[in-house]
Amino acid sequence: MLKDFRAFVSRGNVLDLAVAVIIGxxxxxxxxxxxxxIIMPIVGKLTGGLDFSGHFWRLGAVPADYRGSLTSYADLKKAGVPLIGYGEFATQVVNFLIVAFIIFLIVRAVSRAVATLEREKAEGPVIPAADSAEVILLREIRDELRGRAG
Structure with missing residues (x-):
């Protein structure tokens, strides 16, 4: 069993996945x-100084022994009050959109790089075309004229 586990872990794709999870x-x-x-404070400023992470709707009663602020989402949540944290949800949606956009840019760049490499590989090395008879004749005329002028 230990031998099978070692073979499983030593596979390249498992190690790549582990690295991806850590970097992620x-x-x-x-x-x-x-x-x-950065982003949410700017959004808050544009909307009149609102801090979205603290916006919520209280769904249930506050415990009788609660001593915190009735406007603190974190304190109420810690006390076990049922809440709908739409501000926190908005923050998480923005997080997701940022991550998704950056991953899109990375995948797009890698796809373009791979396509470029495959195209260059398919085309093979660029070999310059042989000079035509006209080009050779024009070079000879040029060289002859240079010889007479010098």
Missing amino acids: AAFGKIVTSLTDD
């Missing part, structure tokens, strides 16, 4: 920061 997790953090720290 790190990339996700970058996109989250981009959304939370």
Whole structure:
């Protein structure tokens, strides 16, 4: 069984997938920061200073022993109050769109690069065409004229 597991892990596609997951997790953090720290504040500013991540609808009662703010999405959620966090949802949609767009650009660039390589490979090395008789004759005339002028 250990031998089978080692063979499974040593396959190239499993290792590639592991690397992709690790890079994807790190990339996700970058996109989250981009959304939370740059894009959403701009959107909030354009909409009158609103912070979308804190927008929610409360669906249930607040526990009697709750001491936090009634306008804090994070505090109410932590206390177990049923909420619809449409602001947080909007933030996650923006995150998704950013990631999807960047992946689209990467896939498009790779596809173009692969197509270019395949086209160059299919065409083979470019061999210059032999000079025509007219070109050879014109070169001889040019060289003769240079010889007389010099």
